[in-house]
Amino acid sequence: MGGCFSGPHSEYVVYVRTGDKKNAGTDANVTIILHDDNGHCTGEVKLDNFLRDDFEKGRLDTFPVPKSKLDRLGKVTKVEFWRDNAGIASAWYVERIMVENKVTNDMFVFPVFRWIKADYHYVIKHLDTSLPQFDDQGDQRKMELELKKKDYNYIQRAPGMPAQIQLMPPDEQFSFEYKWDILTTKIQLIATSKIVSLSAGEWDSLTALTNVYTKKIFHTPAGADRWSNDIYFGHQRIASLNHSLIKLCKSIPDKLAVDDDMLKPLLEGETIESALRKKRLFICDYEIMKDLPHRPNFVMCAPIGLFFINSNKSLVPIAIQLFQERAPDNPVFLPTDPPNTWAIVKMWYNNSDAMYHQSLTHLGYTHLLMEGVTVATHRNLSQSHPLFKLLAPHFLYLIAINTRGLEMLVSEGGWVDKTMNAGIVGMFELIKRGLEQWRLDVHGTLPEDLRRRGLDDLSVLPGYHFRDDALLLYKAINAYASKYVKLYYDSPEKIKDDWELQNWGHELTKAREDGGVGLLGVPANGKFTTTDQLIMVLTTIIYTCSVSHASTNFPQYEEYAFPPNYPGLMRGVPPVDKSPLEESNIIAALPDKPTTLDIMTVTKILSQRGTKNLGDFEVQYIFDPKARDIVDAFRQDLKEVSKTVKDRNETRNPPYIYLDPDIVPNSISI
Template sequence: MDAIREMLLRPVNAVSSLLDVRDRPQYRLHVITGDRRGAGTDANVYVVLHDIHGRATRPLASNKVFRNDNERGATTTVDISTDEGLQGPIIKVEVWRDNFADIKLFSAISGALFGQKSKRGSASWFLDRIEIEEVIPQNNNTLASDDNLCEGVEENGIGGETPVTVHKAPGGGRVWVFPLQRWVAAHKKYTIHLHDCFLPQHDPDKERRAGDIQGKRELYKYEQKVKGGPAQIENLPSDEKFSEEYYWTFATEKLNLLAKTKLIEWTTNKWRTLDDLRKVYNESLGEPKCMSVWQEDWWFGLQRLQGVNPNVIAACKKIPEKFAVTEETVSGLLDDMSLAEALEKNKLFICDLEITEGLPHKDNAELASPFALFYLNKEDKLLPVAIQLKQQGGADNPVYTPKDPANTWLVAKMFYNNAEAQHHQALTHLGYTHLLMEGVVICTHRNLSPSHPLFKLMAPHFLFLLAINTRGLEKLVSPGGWVDNCMTQGLEGIFEHMRRGFERWSFEREGQVEKELEARGVLDKDILPYYPYRDDAIPLYNAIKKYVGTIVRHHYDTPDKLSGDYELKWWREELVKPRDQNGVGLKDIPGNAEEGFTSVEQVVDTISSIISICSLGHAAANFQQYEQYSFVPNYPGILFGEIPKEKRNYTEEDLMALLPSKRMTLDIMVITKLLSNRGTKSLGDFEMQYLYDPVGVNAAKEFQKDLKRLSLEMKKRNIDRQWEFEWLDPEIVPNSISV
């Protein structure tokens, strides 16, 4: 303790005595305004700095005459002279603003002198953080070269006060960071302690903290917009709206895609031939790779292992009674094995889409509820051997196999994929990522203060999620929208599908990657050797869990810290509360109602799951949508006509009659292309920094190293894969669900 105290005070004592007064380090104040809509202000901003010795500066104005300071996303810098008497470390700052309203005069003067205009007509201000930089004089070689003053030193509790941490600035001095990340009201003084990262029971400003949460509960309110549906936001808070840059990038991309298709004659007519359909891709948005292989059985098998919906395939231990597969059905399709031998040797796998049975659907498009049986052959390739398009076998519901006429078998595969596409959009994509996490985001804002380390840990993974959900429901999942027009289940069907799925979702199964794989019997590589989704998802999930664990275990290093965290108890309580009672309705979250989380590992697992769903879960389900959906026969979101009831042969004309019109095909192409574009940064490269304490900063750096290593490993694996699978490469996976 004495050694650390001596080191922290050396600029005041041992070193400063050797220097002339004019060579003492000065300080530089950096005021960083947040990059969100309406964040800037023309008000007068004042800051007071406090050092560890109890000294404080006079109020320092963070404004310069005739300058548009404190604007959105901008940094305002003020030099602090030695006359202020500070002798760091700096442990807290005070900040406030007035309600300056003479905007017109200011705009006129600044416009006349500098050609600038005030960007805002009010004094609203979102302060991201304040940084205090120690400026080392150029002739002060002693301080500039003394690394001990500048490397992550933490002293927990000098005199029982706030931890002091020293970070190195580019100029060799120290930097102290004071994040606020809140809206600053006029004439209200805000005290920000170093790093602003406290469990609620340890926060020196509990009154402000309680006010923050109460304010958030007024802004973030639940609404169950569909009966039995997910918990959603009642009204989108302004803080959650897209940044102007992101919004215009998104809108411009859609216009660009539409422009690329403008020379093609898109009508409500049907396609005449498959060749006619193939031609339009090179002339517009690009040819998906599957176009040359979509009819192949090996490709149909690969879709289960590395397509957009890789969470359905399961080990088959017994043929379901409703699935009318017999030895005769698959004779000759299992190499030299009988059906019984293939089952015993774990060579059979099944997809059962019972959940789609009886779903509402469009009047002119029936929806299957199929079984599909797959065989792992001697070359370890997964091949389809039987498909039944409805749950209950019978004379009008035959089992289709590769022994049937080519187009008969092809149509069975298309109707299976059509049913799975409904499952993909309703659950794997929209339901289990976008909408499930919407409730979690609302719950987090309502119960965890922005000063809570767990809020700071999760917040980067919530970026734009509420905004994209709000926009998506308005444009895509609405009457007359894309889902209503271009999916067999239509609007009514997708919401019923989601309701069924939410009733089944469990944290103990779907919430954790390895447990979900284990539940389907496909975790073991000896059982299913080739499974790119599994082989990339597990190490990525483990990297996330390592990162989360480092931070969570640091902040809950004693049992009393966990048991005393009342905000965490509120958070868990609302996560499990039923959706019709203003909760998120998540099932099987660890812990109990009386104590909340009962171990640190339960907290690690829960937060790892949330970050995983927001990153790798969404990436796996979303970014190859154009590759799978755009060439409609490959993975049809909609097919017209009745489900086949007999094994009749199909002509090409019959096949084309099943497909959507040219106009509908365009809609599918443009929307899936738009959804497949990534608009935010890669996982670990955070758009907004929240954690500034040394443990959080170092954990993030280690996380980034792990992700870089994983990216290289995944690229190497792709060299030898049957088909490239890049969708869980950390360079591809974003931090959040923002598209």
């Protein structure tokens, strides 16, 4: 750039932070020009410390600016820099550049977060936050997005499946500090725990299974002590990992063969009609699982469960029908049936619940849906865009965990195929069915989802800890997104004229078969015109990547690791009548010892937290002071939520810890 003046002035120092990515460091020659607010600049300054290897991965380098270059330089408003192709490793990823005036103590920050290609003059403005229509570096933005689109391409791995990344870009790899290697971790866990008794064989008693847990590594899961308890079974519907299937029962469906005579001993003097009217009946219906494909020689139920709020305000099961249609060999089972028969029926019910949980609540509706959103964001929103800066922390390691996890767990002959009745053939079919139903403006928007299920009134279904805590977090995230959006979009024209935003909305809603994400229920079908529309979408994305995922991921060991409690795998066939069963029937239905160990180790790994909690971002993208104030307000809101949740847990039995903001991570990173 021409028109610069130079000469001696005050002392300036340039700091360059090279990123913590593979091959981020460079041996190339780097040149910078500092520009101020009056059109003055330094001229070219070579960034090179004598006899020092500058720009190494993850390092901060310091470069004094020669006084001869500083004539009349005022407040630095932009930096212009470039590299050549010299050296063996010339590629370079820059996190940020900072310029300090040592006399005035002013610090000017230039967020970069880019791979720097050779011989291109990058111009980054102070704080680097602007909508595209106001950015005088429009050509640079377009060039960078075109490069992103080469790295971030969609693929639909099978008809009806979600949009995913075609090939994981190097930028999405785990950092050195956060490595996720399930095979190595499994071996380490087993070696450390010294469990050697699970290498072969079948269980001979429930006592033998209970005695296998150790204080070291594999502690006794919460479900082991309560697995046959009806109150705990009810608790699993509302304060565990599959928390959003239950609905207020407004009428008994014809396909569920219950009547007043059958339920009279269980309704505490109520009739079905009066219990419905008083909002004491709730239902979980797995109709979506009807005729689901499954592994050969295994059975997959599609149950209906009817639940009742008793006089102690506990939710308890009062009827379970294991398949959808009335039939002589499909009876309604009751808590008054023989104890082991009722216990094994609940196990078959939870076997279906586990399949729904892993396929939809966990994998489909968090990991996979948000992978497509991540790809769309990288393809359409520049690093300079304020919404990119808002969303980027919530995508950390998401593509990496999905790529690694699908390879290791959800592949032919992998973990799901070994430890779940439906295997991947059933899982993929269930994901397809679920994606046909899921809507961002309903299922992805917590208040609307609760309204849909008749549970938006907090006095209905006491003990619904997921709802009560998740609403606090949803409100905090919504306030955060609202303030942030209104900071940058203070007129409808700014939304309409933001072509990056409009392209993003278009790709979010474009059919998966046509190369889009295919999200249903995006307001205005992605043609955004109001701040309310944007706030809803951004709230849903942040909420899904943090709260939704945490609530359905982190309880996994406590539920799955004791197979009678929450059996992903059930052998044999479910009961077709109410004949009394023995403990031996329960044992025969359980997975063998090696499969049990596989379930224990993987759910232990998946229940571990490796990244920072919500609001404490691993990478800081937001530098605009007004936006930083909004982030600080969000963190303060989260502190209040954390205090409320901790206070609530003082009187909960058992406590519900999974939505304490101190525990919820920013992103889907495991």
